[in-house]
Amino acid sequence: MANNTEGRRDFMGMALGGFTALGGIGALYAMKRSWDPLPSVKAAGFTTIDVSAAQANVLNVEKWRGKPIFVLKKTADMKADDRDVIVGKDRFHISIGLCTHLGCIPAYIADDKKFKCACHGGEFDTSGHQIFGPPPSPLEIPPFKVDGTKIVLGEAGPEYKKMLDAGLTV
Amino acid sequence: MKELKIFGVVAFFALLLYWGVEPFAHSQMHKHVEGHDFVYDGTADIEEAEAKVAVAKKTGVKVEKAEATVKAKKEFWASVAKISKLKGNAAAGEAGFAMCAGCHMDGAMNMGGVIPPSLEHAGALYDKNYLIALIKNPAMASNVDHKYADTMMHPMGSVSSMFPDDQQIADVVAFLKAKKAGEVTTKEAFTDACSRCHAMRYAKTTQLGDTPKFKHKKDELAHNIKVIEEQDKVKAYMGKLPPDLSMIIRARGHHFMETFVENPQSQLAGTSMPRTGLSHEGYEKVKAYMTEIGDPSKPAREELGPKVLLFFIIFTALAFLWKKAKWKDHH
Amino acid sequence: MAHFEKANSINEWMDQRLAVNTLKKVMQTEYWIPKNINFLWAMGMVLAATFGMLLISGIFLLMYYKPDTNLAFDSVNYTIMTEVGYGWLWRHIHGVGASLVFLIIYIHMFTGIYYGSYKKGRELIWLSGMGLFVAFSAEAFSGYMLPWGQMSYWAGMVITNLFSGGSLEAYGLVEWIRGDYVPADAFLTRFFMLHVLLIPLAIIGLIVLHFGTLRIPHVNNQDGEEFDYAEHAELYKSGNVRDAKVIPFSPVFLSKDVFVMGVYFILFFYLVFYKFEFAMDPVNFDPANGLKTPAHIYPEWYFLWSYEILRPFSKDIGLIAFAIAQVIFFALPFLDRSPNVAPASRRGLFKYWFWAMLIDVIVLTFMGKLPPTDALFANIGLVSALAFFALWIALPIITKSEKKL
Numbered sequence: 001m002a003n004n005t006e007g008r009r010d011f012m013g014m015a016l017g018g019f020t021a022l023g024g025i026g027a028l029y030a031m032k033r034s035w036d037p038l039p040s041v042k043a044a045g046f047t048t049i050d051v052s053a054a055q056a057n058v059l060n061v062e063k064w065r066g067k068p069i070f071v072l073k074k075t076a077d078m079k080a081d082d083r084d085v086i087v088g089k090d091r092f093h094i095s096i097g098l099c100t101h102l103g104c105i106p107a108y109i110a111d112d113k114k115f116k117c118a119c120h121g122g123e124f125d126t127s128g129h130q131i132f133g134p135p136p137s138p139l140e141i142p143p144f145k146v147d148g149t150k151i152v153l154g155e156a157g158p159e160y161k162k163m164l165d166a167g168l169t170v
Numbered sequence: 171m172k173e174l175k176i177f178g179v180v181a182f183f184a185l186l187l188y189w190g191v192e193p194f195a196h197s198q199m200h201k202h203v204e205g206h207d208f209v210y211d212g213t214a215d216i217e218e219a220e221a222k223v224a225v226a227k228k229t230g231v232k233v234e235k236a237e238a239t240v241k242a243k244k245e246f247w248a249s250v251a252k253i254s255k256l257k258g259n260a261a262a263g264e265a266g267f268a269m270c271a272g273c274h275m276d277g278a279m280n281m282g283g284v285i286p287p288s289l290e291h292a293g294a295l296y297d298k299n300y301l302i303a304l305i306k307n308p309a310m311a312s313n314v315d316h317k318y319a320d321t322m323m324h325p326m327g328s329v330s331s332m333f334p335d336d337q338q339i340a341d342v343v344a345f346l347k348a349k350k351a352g353e354v355t356t357k358e359a360f361t362d363a364c365s366r367c368h369a370m371r372y373a374k375t376t377q378l379g380d381t382p383k384f385k386h387k388k389d390e391l392a393h394n395i396k397v398i399e400e401q402d403k404v405k406a407y408m409g410k411l412p413p414d415l416s417m418i419i420r421a422r423g424h425h426f427m428e429t430f431v432e433n434p435q436s437q438l439a440g441t442s443m444p445r446t447g448l449s450h451e452g453y454e455k456v457k458a459y460m461t462e463i464g465d466p467s468k469p470a471r472e473e474l475g476p477k478v479l480l481f482f483i484i485f486t487a488l489a490f491l492w493k494k495a496k497w498k499d500h501h
Numbered sequence: 502m503a504h505f506e507k508a509n510s511i512n513e514w515m516d517q518r519l520a521v522n523t524l525k526k527v528m529q530t531e532y533w534i535p536k537n538i539n540f541l542w543a544m545g546m547v548l549a550a551t552f553g554m555l556l557i558s559g560i561f562l563l564m565y566y567k568p569d570t571n572l573a574f575d576s577v578n579y580t581i582m583t584e585v586g587y588g589w590l591w592r593h594i595h596g597v598g599a600s601l602v603f604l605i606i607y608i609h610m611f612t613g614i615y616y617g618s619y620k621k622g623r624e625l626i627w628l629s630g631m632g633l634f635v636a637f638s639a640e641a642f643s644g645y646m647l648p649w650g651q652m653s654y655w656a657g658m659v660i661t662n663l664f665s666g667g668s669l670e671a672y673g674l675v676e677w678i679r680g681d682y683v684p685a686d687a688f689l690t691r692f693f694m695l696h697v698l699l700i701p702l703a704i705i706g707l708i709v710l711h712f713g714t715l716r717i718p719h720v721n722n723q724d725g726e727e728f729d730y731a732e733h734a735e736l737y738k739s740g741n742v743r744d745a746k747v748i749p750f751s752p753v754f755l756s757k758d759v760f761v762m763g764v765y766f767i768l769f770f771y772l773v774f775y776k777f778e779f780a781m782d783p784v785n786f787d788p789a790n791g792l793k794t795p796a797h798i799y800p801e802w803y804f805l806w807s808y809e810i811l812r813p814f815s816k817d818i819g820l821i822a823f824a825i826a827q828v829i830f831f832a833l834p835f836l837d838r839s840p841n842v843a844p845a846s847r848r849g850l851f852k853y854w855f856w857a858m859l860i861d862v863i864v865l866t867f868m869g870k871l872p873p874t875d876a877l878f879a880n881i882g883l884v885s886a887l888a889f890f891a892l893w894i895a896l897p898i899i900t901k902s903e904k905k906l
Contacts, residue, residue: 172539173539173540176539176540176541177540180541180608183859183863184604184608186863187604187802187863187866188779190863190866190867190870191779191802191805191866191867191870192778192779194867195867195870195871198871198872198875198878199796199797199870199871199872371575372575372578372579372583413787414788416578416579417578417786417787420783420786421783421784421786421787422783423778423783466582466583467582467583467589467590470589471589471593471774472774474590474774475770475774475775478770478773478774479767479770479771479774482763482766482767482770483767485763485766486760486763486764486766486767489756489759489760489762489763490760490763492756492759492760493756493757493759493760495756496752496753496756497753497756497757499742499743500536500742500743500748500753501743
């Protein structure tokens, strides 16, 4: 450039460039926000289940964030477990119904009181612990909160936090 | 400076273009309608009726009928003014209101084409003179008497027989103003004044109220059918289904909505939409709700706008200084 | 394999492989622009910036828009306007940008006409530019269909009806264009394809062509003066920036461009935030309803002048007039018979031709919006449409007898 003596820096240009970059950051922020999950999607991330009518040893499959959720009211002879969700006088097993091996949905065999996965033969007990086959870990417990006779999935209540801290959720 | 002159010429033609395409064209396409600031004393109604007489006289058709209508309206609104001067007794009006509650109750059914709206906030939302007029003669009060020929009666037409005495009307209205005039949210205002005829899908409401969340598809479909059945009844009563109001505040603009809600006939002559009788405050609440649903980015726009403009003003100033630096000695 | 030495810097490494230093000289620091220009010469860059705004805002709209007649309206007016973070901002930018791009296109076009920048070597610049105008028009029309409001539907109905060719009654052709008897799902999705893929690609190609056609003839200047670019480039490079009649594109011309863009963006964002009704007509906030025609149907403002040429005449003559009006501007370099490259103010009768044409298209624009039922407006429209053709017929005549400057 013939109008600058060599070596003199283009301060105005740098100031302009820097200021423009600020605007660019603002624009990028707006773009990032446009990519965020929509409020209606986030609201759908909470599911409330009413367990007052649940029958013992009858599996209820609910839906939460697109995933199947096992809700099983335990009978008196089923072993109590620290992973149980206690609602009133009843104990429930609540877990994400996806086999921890490769993600298939295990079936519940009420007569044998266990979950059996058709894909590779994995088995879980009524507290979700893996008892046979390839699954490496128990069925995952989703964040939950007990609200009277209702359970809100997606919200981390105190009971869930206790399980989480004790390493019992996965 | 020559460039400033050139800029002036360009700006002139651009602004001329804008003027012709926007304000000028709109003034030619939509004649300006003056509102009456939510005062219900029959001025607008009588003006309209007298205009109809002028038209009838030109064509020579139904002149007597048109003149009779003017006379009837003048008498009607005069009687409303008379009742308005009476001192209403709210305690006495409570007994009268019990008769209204027979139809205007929670969980009311469709009656004669529409579900009677809730009166829970009627004292806060509606104008006193209008309420008096509505009890005396609902079709005249809501300016849809042209719809009701001698054979067809307004669904609320029998009400005036329940209140044969002017003092009773004054008492009931006093009761509404005293006991049914609590705090009203914008949503309640819209629901009471508009929702019985107008759905608002962006607010997830229909003529049957808020649309609940359904776990099972079957329940959802059953609800949809109930909504369609209710809409069919409203459609039959009105002649066509009143439009969904989700975007109405942007589709019609503020001036239109204000004059239209105050007196639908002023913007859409011959329409079967009744006047709602909203007072000025009542309308502001309804407008706020329509804006919440139809133009919810308005606050964000107003907040961000000045910041972005300031950014570009500073940008332009810096750019000018850069330009000056680069062009030094060039001229 | 060409021989490569070890590079001593990143710049040298890139230059060995991509000739970046040569590119920089050719495209920026030694791309010579005449000094004798005004801010109107920045309109090209302003258009490129606006196209960029439309592209970026369009990308974010595209993430959420649903091209389905049942979903389109709500995907725009509910999802994008109320749910998507800053969705309303992209929509407003896109709508206002679509209108402003035409304002700047018209300013850019009439600048070219005024200064004679369409002849003596610059014909292809003009023709590629007119090609861009046609491409942008198609892009705007296809885009307007997408929100599927009342105006989208009825403008689609009316404009595709034109292809029936008046007395030719080519209704089969109209149905083929629509993919259905009326504007419906097939119509919407094909215009979505055009708007999002095909026409933007064409626009980008035409922009590249437009830049290419500029390079050899060089940009015009305020006096239409021809001078030796090589001589003045040397003068500039030797340090005599005052007497040199050229400036390098970067950073000198660019610095003025950026300033003009700053002023433009103040206007642009003022409209985006405060005054957007002209670009987002209220009628289109009513969902499309094939059984109810709006009281007033009109195209967007930038199409009004040619819409008005269609209206005053009987069906077939109107269609022919309309078709001619679309392409007549292409013929400008060939209808102007004078060799003078100079501002219109120095070109005798052409001066009056220019202002008459400008005022005529403005009047046509006004009339195009108004209902033709008013006798006064209909007559003004007819006179203006006839004047439009009279001006084009007069052009070769008045320019042939123009005194050589």
